[in-house]
Amino acid sequence: MECIAVYGLGGSCIALFGRVGGGIYTKAADVGADLAGKVVNDLPEDDPRNPATIADNVGDNVGDVAGMGSDLFGSFAEATCAALVISTQYPTFDFLNSNGFINCVCTGTAAKCTTVTPFLVESGFPALMFPLLISAVSIFVCMVVSFLATHVWPVRKQDDVENVLKVQLGVTCIAMTLVMIPLCTEFLPKEFVIQGVTDVVTRWDAFLCVACGLFGGCIIGFVTEYYTSHSYSPVRDVAYSCETGAATNIIYGLALGYKSCIIPIVIIAANVFVAFKYAGMWGVALSALGFLGTLSTCLSIDVYGPVCDNAGGLAEMSGFPEEVRDKTDALDAAGNTTAAIGKGFAIGSAALVSLALFGGFQARVSSHLDQTPTFGASSTIVIDILQPVTFAFLFIGAMLPYAFTAFTMKSVGVAANEMVKEVARQFKEQPGLILEGTTLTPDYERCIKISTESSLREMILPGLLVILSPILTGIFFGVEGVCGLLVGGLTSGVQLAISQSNAGGAWDNAKKYVECGNVILASPDPEGKADTVDFLVASESHLARTSDWKKLEAQYKEESNVEEKIKFYRHGKKTEVHKSAVVGDTVGDPLKDTSGPALNILMKLMAIISLVFADFFCGINNGQGVFKTSREVTHMTSS
Secondary structure (H helix, E strand, O other): OHHHHHHHHHHHHHHHHHHHHHHHHHHHHHHHHHHHHHHHOOOOOOOOOOOOHHHHHHHHHHHHHHHHHHHHHHHHHHHHHHHHHHHOOOOOHHHHHHOOOEEEEEEOOEEEEEEOOOEHHHOOHHHHOHHHHHHHHHHHHHHHHHHHHHHHOOOOOOOHHHHHHHHHHHHHHHHHHHHHHHHHHHHOOOEEEOOOOOOOEEHHHHHHHHHHHHHHHHHHHHHHHHHHOOOOHHHHHHHHHHHHOHHHHHHHHHHHHHHOOHHHHHHHHHHHHHHHHHHHHHHHHHHHHHHHHHHHHHHHHHHHHHHHHHHHHHHHHOOOOHHHHHHHHHHHHHHHHHHHHHHHHHHHHHHHHHHHHHHHHHHHHHOOOOOOOOOOOEOOOOOOOOOHHHHHHHHHHHHHHHHHHHHHHHHHHHHHHHHHHHHHHHHHHOHHHHOOOOOOOOOHHHHHHHHHHHHHHHOHHHHHHHHHHHHHHHHHHHHHHHHHHHHHHHHHHHHHHHHHHHHHHHHHHHHHHHHOOOEEEOOOOOOOOOEEEOHHHHHOOHHHHOOOHHHHHHHHHHOOOHHHOOOEEEEOOOOHHHHHHHHHHHHHHHHHHHHHHHHHHHHHHHHHHHHHOHHHHHOOHHHOOOOOOOOOHHHOOEO
16 A cells, blocks of 8 residues: 555656646746737737747646646656555444444353455455446546547537537536446445445445546536637626726626636535545545546647647648637637536645645544554544644634645745746847848747756745645654644635636636637727727627626617617627736736646645655654644544
8 A cells, every 4th residue: 555655646746846846937938928919019829929929828838738747747646655554444443333234252261253244355356447447438438439539420510619619528427427337336346344344345335436536527518618618708808808907807607607616616615525434535535536547639629729729729830811819719718617627626626635634644543553453442533623723723724725725826926927038038139020021049948948947946945835834844743733734724725726717718718718719898009909890790799798788788779870879890800808908918827837736735745745854754752743742542433
């Protein structure tokens, strides 16, 4: 079990580099390129005259592709690790006796006890490897379903992209659910006992846990799409808020991010309740694996975004016609949504994985308790938040995601500041570089070097925060302090991650919505860069769904003089509305691609480190820590 736990730790450590380091790399280049290029010098996105363009496109692969892949790999490894650690713990005699799982017969001076129901760990190797079967089968199911998008229902027009990818995700979820029925029937015993579950667990309880995870992940993906796609009103409202400036754009985006937490958190809570009720922490681990059962499909959906983004960059740098860039921008807008779906899926699974690892930590600590039969007491740890140390570290754990966000956001700001200064230096030293049609070549390598060095340097502090927090807490304050730290970090981190990721995705797609010329307003652009449109076009736009439309419609129809009628304007690229949208997108970039997704690593890495070091913590004053602030571990029993 120690080897399995360390395997999961290795996966999370690599994910730390991919998510945190990669996120800082990509957003340092992206924010720097946007500020120095689009905002200050009014250059098109991915213009080859911008020295930070190449670093920006490289960063999409580093943060969004490598980062997401390593993150989900770590989730898979850790969920499997948690399920195996929990399932291999032999139920204690006290637990079996107090819950009626054994029959004891006294014969003279001896007592003979037999189990009524078999332990899961005694049900054979296939039952023990059931979590691995979920992971293995999901690969083939996702592979077969992928033909749906390539042969059965291929994308034929722009509007098909999101629909085809959503259908592929839904079909994968249903197919995995159906495949799990024979798996549970063939590889799990009809009934078995798991440490900590006071009722007999059946194979259909395990199926229910996996199914809840599958459908929970699918629903969270669809909810994320609703809040981040400009096909729906939340993002369109954010885009229209740019009419009054960048400040209202940011306010709308923050509100959207916070609101988008409600349904995913309720779904995660329902998953935890059902899984824990029917199969304890082992059920939570199975639910996490259910979340990850559509991983291959979700990963391909997520990678679609960076591919389209880089395609647009290549089209711009190659000097392709404007209509080519318009098509790649449309695909990129759908890619932003699919990337947000992938991030929501990863965050939800990370929450369940973290909770499952917490169950593994509890199981490992319980194995160090006094196992002497007491006929009525259980040696399973009971986490009591009313204990002073646990309660205090709940607050400290809840603070850690905010500290982590502060470090990563500041890191992006510092790196982007260096990038902006470097771009400004090159424009100053080569004034002809900014001219259209110039033959001068920017120093792309210098900008790539800045992003690389900044990401490696700036990831040290947030990385140390995640790695050292549970270790120092366990050493000085014992296992009760670690329990409070993990629970606080989980409950705070998952909500902060969802809000940041969705707010950033909404700002990005709001900008794309403006750039496609979809924002129709009754006010002209101050610089006259908005074209006029007729009333019919305005009535079919999102403006007709706003609270101001009835008043505007009445004014238009009441005025008989054509020259005096209200005029409507299409606010697209290079308008003031667009500039406000770019500011919102720039603010959202580090939220959706650095700090938000990186909080997955905080939740999982703290939990897996605690699991790996559980034996070490229990060896320090019997789990009380150096300061002996907690009760003795042997006293943490239920009566």
